[in-house]
Amino acid sequence: MPVFIRLPLVIGLLAGNTLLHSLALFVLTLCKLVLPLPAWRRALSRGLVAIAESWIGVNNALFELFTRIHWQVDGLDGLRRDANYLVLANHQSWVDIPVLQKVLNRRIPFLRFFLKSQLIWVPLLGPAWWALDFPFMKRYSRETLAKHPELAGRDMAATRRACAKFRQLPVSVMNFVEGTRFTPAKHDAQDSPYRHLLRPRAGGVAFVLDAMGDGLQAILEVAIVYPGGPCSMLDLIGGRVREVRVSLRQCPIEPGLRGDYEGDEAYRQRFQSWVNDLWHEQDARIGRLLG
Template sequence: MLSFLPGLIRVPLVILLLVLNVLLHVLPLFALTLLKLLLPLAAWRRLCSRMLVAIAESWIGVNNALFELFTRIRWQVDGLDGLRRDANYLVLANHQSWVDIPVLQKILNRRVPFLRFFLKSQLIWVPLMGPAWWALDFPFMKRYSRETLAKHPELQGKDREVTRRACAKFSQLPVSVMNFVEGTRFTPAKHDAQGSSYRHLLRPRAGGVAFVLDAMGDGLQAILEVAIVYPGGPCSLSDLIAGRLREVRVSLRQRLIEPGLRGDYEGDEAFRQRFQAWINALWREQDARIGQLLE
């Protein structure tokens, strides 16, 4: 509606409104989190958790309204039918840009339980946002290199412990656990360096998906596969704010969780091979869907 405004006016105005929206929501979010910590009663904490999610969904809703108001993005989305707010989902998506997160939030906010991501531990220091993610029970994980694990074998399995603790918290309320299966953003350079056999994707990282499925157990009802495409090419958050992003295509597909997908990924070699074969097949289907969306 206001996308006609000159960029010199529109962009600072959008940034200002986004910052005000952060302040409008994080201040009550922090206050409620403090009350939640001060009164360690189970029923009170569950109520606070529901209220925190309501604040976060309102925050996302206002962001969505701002982008709708100030940009002219053409959306092509299929597969939204049958989504439920009272079901627990494992959401698996390809990853090309930080824009993927607002895209997922736009199409899934208030259609499925609140999305929670596994974040790098360094992100907790992001002003306002880091503490807000912590207050909303986003799990923070440390990534250890092979060299570090070789020198400090006691760190082996730490990520799995973090995953289990996070999933224990998730069991209190309906949740959508988000996982970017490639583990990093797609670029042609990374694709070539990996020698990826997929046309539009990097190789999938199976371990994180297997840990969540095992830790959540029967608490997860379905896997929600999301393919995201930007027909105009790679984009950034600055492209979104400046209105240079013109089209987004998204395809969603629900998949039932088979019992054989839960097991000891680290300790059971046979299970690990079966799971890797399964996720490679899923990723081939995802690659084909992205090709269709690009056509």
């Protein structure tokens, strides 16, 4: 199919799928708001997740129909829908999100991301993310915190509120450890010691582990590679992404990985060392996937 036909067709189908599922989502959300009974709210929360997984499933089917992506995925054995995961992945593009959804949808509990607060204004998707209890974070620069020290700790408070909701249902908490998308310019500016990755941000991972407590059963490390080079959502929709390679690895959450990241200096240094080691392993895995 010529690209000038396929592109608007796929965009229209994706938009229609999003609209239909969003309407169903908003109806259940309204019911959840007006029905205060905890049992009803838990049942409706499961219904909201089922709608979201259906939306992802239809999106996956559309990509399967209109693209020619060769998928190479390893490490899916042993994944469970009744286990709670902390999912850690490298981040290169918005395409990473549909890739994760393609690989993990209905294999583990529904993925929830920590989102920038501005994304709540994205038409349809922003309110849908809010309805699904995605946490919206307002990140402050060092300059802002220096001028307004009262803002310090708000992200941690938001993390704890989100994790309190997550403990009520099976969940997979998604964290892009680098905190931003990889670009060569960012890599050079950071003087990153990794070949394929930016420096990891250990604080966010530590906060989730601490806030969730024993509500998480395992860490799921995900390495994503695009052998054809950097790509955008438009490349994905237009059929220009030819190959995606994904490697997954589960590891247990040792008791020593939980602690007070802000108040315990010894724990903070130990945890940062653990994250750096993990990231060196991730860098080597990405090199093998590319090779």
